Amino acid sequence: MNKKVVVGMSGGVDSSVTAYLLKEQGYDVIGVTMQVWPEDEEYEAREGGCCSLSAVEDARRVAFKLGIPFYVLNFKDTFKDKVIDYFIDEYMQGRTPNPCVACNKYIKFDELLKKAMALGAAYVATGHYAIIEENNGRFLIKNSKDDKKDQTYALYNFTQFQLAHTLMPCGTYKKEKIREIAKEIGFEVHNKKDSEEICFIPDNDHGAYIKRQKPNQVRQGNFVDKEGNILGKHKGIVYYTIGQRKGLGIAFGVPMFVTDIIPWKNEVVLGSEEDILKTELVAKDINFIPFDILDEPFEVKAKIRYSSKPSSAIIYPIDENKVKVIFKEKQRAITKGQSVVFYDGDVLLGGGVIESIL
Amino acid sequence: MKNSIYMDYAATTFIKKEVLEAMYPFLTEEYANTSSIYSFSSKSKMAVDNSRKNIAEAINADRDEIYFTAGGSESDNWAIIGTALANRKKGNHIITSEIEHHAVLNSCKYLEANGFRVTYLGVDSRGLINLAELNDCISEDTILVSIMYANNEVGTIQPIESIGEICRNKKVIFHSDAVQAVGNIPIDVKNSNIDLLSMASHKFYGPKGVGALYIKKGTKIDSYIHGGAQERKKRAGTTNVAGIVGMGRAIEIAIDNMPSEYERLSQLRDKLITGLLKIKSSKLNGVEGSGRLPGNCNISFENVEGDMLLAILDTYGIYASSGSACSAGSIDPSHVLISMGLSKEMAKGSLRLTIGSKTSEEDILYVIEKVKDAVAR
Numbered sequence: 001m002n003k004k005v006v007v008g009m010s011g012g013v014d015s016s017v018t019a020y021l022l023k024e025q026g027y028d029v030i031g032v033t034m035q036v037w038p039e040d041e042e043y044e045a046r047e048g049g050c051c052s053l054s055a056v057e058d059a060r061r062v063a064f065k066l067g068i069p070f071y072v073l074n075f076k077d078t079f080k081d082k083v084i085d086y087f088i089d090e091y092m093q094g095r096t097p098n099p100c101v102a103c104n105k106y107i108k109f110d111e112l113l114k115k116a117m118a119l120g121a122a123y124v125a126t127g128h129y130a131i132i133e134e135n136n137g138r139f140l141i142k143n144s145k146d147d148k149k150d151q152t153y154a155l156y157n158f159t160q161f162q163l164a165h166t167l168m169p170c171g172t173y174k175k176e177k178i179r180e181i182a183k184e185i186g187f188e189v190h191n192k193k194d195s196e197e198i199c200f201i202p203d204n205d206h207g208a209y210i211k212r213q214k215p216n217q218v219r220q221g222n223f224v225d226k227e228g229n230i231l232g233k234h235k236g237i238v239y240y241t242i243g244q245r246k247g248l249g250i251a252f253g254v255p256m257f258v259t260d261i262i263p264w265k266n267e268v269v270l271g272s273e274e275d276i277l278k279t280e281l282v283a284k285d286i287n288f289i290p291f292d293i294l295d296e297p298f299e300v301k302a303k304i305r306y307s308s309k310p311s312s313a314i315i316y317p318i319d320e321n322k323v324k325v326i327f328k329e330k331q332r333a334i335t336k337g338q339s340v341v342f343y344d345g346d347v348l349l350g351g352g353v354i355e356s357i358l
Numbered sequence: 359m360k361n362s363i364y365m366d367y368a369a370t371t372f373i374k375k376e377v378l379e380a381m382y383p384f385l386t387e388e389y390a391n392t393s394s395i396y397s398f399s400s401k402s403k404m405a406v407d408n409s410r411k412n413i414a415e416a417i418n419a420d421r422d423e424i425y426f427t428a429g430g431s432e433s434d435n436w437a438i439i440g441t442a443l444a445n446r447k448k449g450n451h452i453i454t455s456e457i458e459h460h461a462v463l464n465s466c467k468y469l470e471a472n473g474f475r476v477t478y479l480g481v482d483s484r485g486l487i488n489l490a491e492l493n494d495c496i497s498e499d500t501i502l503v504s505i506m507y508a509n510n511e512v513g514t515i516q517p518i519e520s521i522g523e524i525c526r527n528k529k530v531i532f533h534s535d536a537v538q539a540v541g542n543i544p545i546d547v548k549n550s551n552i553d554l555l556s557m558a559s560h561k562f563y564g565p566k567g568v569g570a571l572y573i574k575k576g577t578k579i580d581s582y583i584h585g586g587a588q589e590r591k592k593r594a595g596t597t598n599v600a601g602i603v604g605m606g607r608a609i610e611i612a613i614d615n616m617p618s619e620y621e622r623l624s625q626l627r628d629k630l631i632t633g634l635l636k637i638k639s640s641k642l643n644g645v646e647g648s649g650r651l652p653g654n655c656n657i658s659f660e661n662v663e664g665d666m667l668l669a670i671l672d673t674y675g676i677y678a679s680s681g682s683a684c685s686a687g688s689i690d691p692s693h694v695l696i697s698m699g700l701s702k703e704m705a706k707g708s709l710r711l712t713i714g715s716k717t718s719e720e721d722i723l724y725v726i727e728k729v730k731d732a733v734a735r
Contacts (some may be wrong), residue, residue: 030673071669118666118735119673 001346004028005123006116008108009070011058013189014127014170017178021169022125023066025302030119031063031070034112036079037200055107058189065187071117074105082106088210091238092217093338094261098306099198105157107306113165121174123167130173130348132163135280139163139350140290153306153341156351157287171257205272207239221266223250226259226275234268237261243276243333259335283340283352284322290349294323300342302327302333310343343354362675363721367714368510368538369370369679373604374563374715380607381565392597393588401598409606412572416609417536417555419547425571426602430537430558433459433571436582436593437533437554442469444580445531445671449499453530455479455487458506462535463693466504475499484645485514485701493523507536507555507684509692511710512644513654515543531577537561537569538629539613541622542651553577559601563715564608568601610701618668619715623652626713626722630655633726636735643695643708645727655711658700659733670732676725679710705715709728 008017009031023029033056043163056072063070081312083102090097108126116124129144129151139160144150160168182190189192197204204241209249211218218236225231236238239247243256248270259271288294294317302325303311312328325340334357362691364372390399407421408680416423423596427433442452447683458643467478477495479487486716488704489503496503503525506513518534525532533554536545547555555572559565573579573592585594625649631642639660659667664680671678691705700708711725 069672071665071672073669074663074665117668119669 002122004121004147005125006030006119007033007125009033009059009114011055012195013179013182013192016187016226017126017182017292018127018169026233029068029120031068033059033072035126036075037077044063073109079107080110081216088213090337091210094237094263096241096335097337100134100154100338101339104154109162109166113162123165125167127170128168130168132166132168138290143346145300146174148226149175152348154304156341156348158289197233210238219266223270224267224271226267226271231270237266237268240268242335276333278357279327279330279333280358281325281354282322282356283325283357286321286323286352288350293320304339305338315342360508363725365676365678365711365725368712370560371563371714373565374611376611377564377608381604383604386670397677397679404517405603406597406599409602412606412610415525415716416613417570417572418548423572425573425593427571427593429569430556431461433556433569435465437556438465438569438580440582442474443485444578449496449501450474451661452476452500453495453500454501454504457481457485457509457694459510459535462504467661481697483513485730486507487519489520493524496530498600500530500531502531507539508562509537509694510655511666511692513651514644515649519550524526526551537585541609547572559605559608562608562612564605568598568605620652623713626717627652627655630722634729636697637730653713656708658704658708660707662733664706664708667709667732670735671728674728676728681706
C-alpha cells in the first residue's frame, strides 16, 4: 500500500510536527514548501521578502533533522491567479474576501495534491487543526481537539476525493502539546510565533497593498448615510469592511459602523449597529461534505466568519449552487465575500460564499 | 548500480584525489603566510608559483599574467568593474551579452547605476552572438567587451577568436568569462586576443573558493580588493596556498586528460541527447556537435514543469538542474533560454544535464529511462 505522503511545510510549528508525526506513524514523508510569493526585486524590497526566504530555511532545517527529502516547488502562477487576484478583485468590488479559503480550495488540496501524486505519493498532509475521518465509505471533517485553534472554517470546500488523500495529524492534539512535541524533538521552531497575517502581505496592511497593485483605482470617496447624505471622506473602499467601527477617521459623537459598500459609486455607507444586525443571507458556490446535495431544509450551527461562534440556523436549498440561511438570532456584520460555514455538532457540513444579505 | 548519479558537473565538481593530496601538506604542516621572509614559507611560495605556471600554461599566458582570486565571481567582478573604473576617462560604454553569468550581468548593472552605459547583445536561437552586430556596436566610447567563452546553461561556445580580432582592430579591451570552458576545451589567450579571462577552480575538479583572473600585460585595470601587496599589489589578501595548489594540480590533470576526455564526454553527451530527443515534444537547446561543450546537454520538454521534473529525478537519485536556481531552491525561467527565443513555458520545462569524470555509459542509459518516466508524469 502506498504510504508516501507530501507534507506542505510552511516552516511553522504545526507543519513541522506534522512531518514528524507521520514519519513516526511509518509514512514515507517528503517535505515540500510551496513557493507562492511573487519574486521580483521590487516586491521583496516593499514586502520585506527576506522573511519569506527564512521560512523556507526553517522548513529545510526541520526536514534535514527528520532525514526526509525536501523540495521547494513553484506555485506562483496559480497562487497569483486564484488567491492574490481574487483577493484584490473582491475588495475592489466592495466585498471582503477570505484568501485562505481560496488557497485551500485551489492550491493546497488541489495543485499540491496533484504534484504530490506526480512525486509518487498517495497523500498530501498539512498542519491544519481538523480531524478527517471515514464513516461508512464517506469522508468527514470534524472539529479538532483544540477549539481555540480549530481551522475547519477554512476547509469546507473539500471533495471526497481530496479527503481520501489528505492527512491532518495535528487535529487530534492541542496546540500546546504540538509545541511540546516540537521542543522535545529539538525543533528550533517550537517557540516560533503562530502566523496570523495574510501570507502574501507580511505587514497585514491590505489596503496599502491593494493600492500599490491597482495604482489609480483606489480613490477617495464619500462616506454616506443610508439616505445618501454625505458624511465625510473615505480613503478608498478597499480599506473597509462591514461592521467596522475603528479607523473611519471621523468622530460622530455616536458610534458609527460601516453598514454597506457601494463600489460603483465609490461610497461607504455608515450607520448604527442596528443596521448591521441581520438574520438572513444567501450563499453561493456551496459545497457539502457528508452528502452531495442538500434536498431539504436542515438545522445547523453556522459561522459567518472565522472568529464567530457557531450560531443556530436553518439552511434551505435554493439550487445546486445556492442556499438560504436563516439564523435564529441576529448576526452582527454579515459580510459579502466572507464564507458562511455549517456544522452539525462537531461535524463540518459544508459552506459557501455569502452573496447577499436579506 | 550506484545509489545516486550526479549530472550537474557544470554547477560544480568533486575534488579529485590527486588534487586533495597535493593540497594536504598546505592544510597541515605547511601553513606559513607566503608574504613572510623566513625559510618556513619557501615551500608554500614555490607551490603557489608552480600553480601559477600551470595555469598560465593551460591558457598560453605568462605566469606574471595570472592573478589568484576567491573564485569565478570575484574574477568577473574585478575584470568588469576594475576595467571600467580604470578606463572611464576614455569612455563609459561597455558591451556584453544577454546570456552572461549573473556575476557579469550584475557587475554591469552596478556600473549602469554608477554612470556607465551598457549594451547587452542578444543571441540567436543557438545562443550565439552576432559578430556584425558586435562590430557595429563598438563606438569611441566603448572601453570593454565582455563575452563568455562558453555558456554554462546550454554549452554554446562563442566565436572567441573572431571576437578577439574585432576587439583588437577596434582597440577595445576584451574580457571573457571562461569559467565553464577552462579544463574542458583548449584555450589560447594569445591567439584569441583575449585581454582578461576569468577562471574558477571548482569547475575542473579543484576546490571551491579559489579562481584566477588572467590580465594581459599592459591592460589598464584598477584593483578590486585593496589592502596588502599580494598578487603584485593588484589583489590583496593572504594567499590561499592550499586552494591555489589545488587549482594548479587540478588544471594540470585537466589539460593532460583533455584530448581523451573531450572525446569520451562528447560521445556520451551525444548518446544522451539522442536518447532524450526520442521523448515526445522535446527540443535541444543550443548547438550540436563541436560548437557545444563536451559535457553539456540541455533539453526543453513541452508542458513540463522544471522544478517538478528535478524533484522526481531526485527521488530516483539523479541530480540535475534547470534554469537559474535562486537561493530558496525553486526555479524561475532561465534568462539564457528566454534570450535564445524560447517561450516562458518551454524555458520552465528545461532540463540541464552535465556530465564529467565519473559519468559512465550505464548512467546515461539509466538517466534516459528515468527522464522518460518523469516527463510522462
